[in-house]
Amino acid sequence: MTPLEQAIIMWIHLLAAAIWVGGSLFIGIVFSPLLKTMYGSIEERLQIMIKVGKRFNKIAVPSLIILMGTGLYNSHVLLSKPDLLMATSYGNFLIIKIILVIALIITYIIHVRVIRKDVEEKIMSKQMSTQQIQKLRKKIIILGEITVILSVAILFFAALLDAGV
Secondary structure (H helix, E strand, C coil): CCHHHHHHHHHHHHHHHHHHHHHHHHHHHHHHHHHHHHCCCHHHHHHHHHHHHHHHHHHHHHHHHHHHHHHHHHHHHHHCCHHHHHHCHHHHHHHHHHHHHHHHHHHHHHHHHHCCHHHHHHHHCCCCCHHHHHHHHHHHHHHHHHHHHHHHHHHHHHHHHHHCC
């Protein structure tokens, strides 16, 4: 592969990371706190957050898939030599990064299952009690925080890999 092709693949990988991590951080650190100051009821905030989340997922999910594909492609040489994975710090960091990505995917799947279609419809049609909404909101916040922490940790290990530490 030429250096230009490698650069393009890395650029696509970084662009997808910017969309996934940047969007997650924006929702958690900027949008969600701002929403608290703009709307009174938890129900209204949750309805808006669901709409924003669905819209974000339209670019976030493809970005995550691209990230995984380009990440696997970038590391396929090392992954094809398992003895190097354990013998080098690069290999160890790559294993940790892969484990974090798997944890991220599991967390994301749980997050999507918590706000499944029937739950979303109940929220939108105002068929949930305040207590149910508060419990659901707490789960969503925890899963969102775990997603952000895992995403930032994955970025850190990507930086370690890039630095050749």
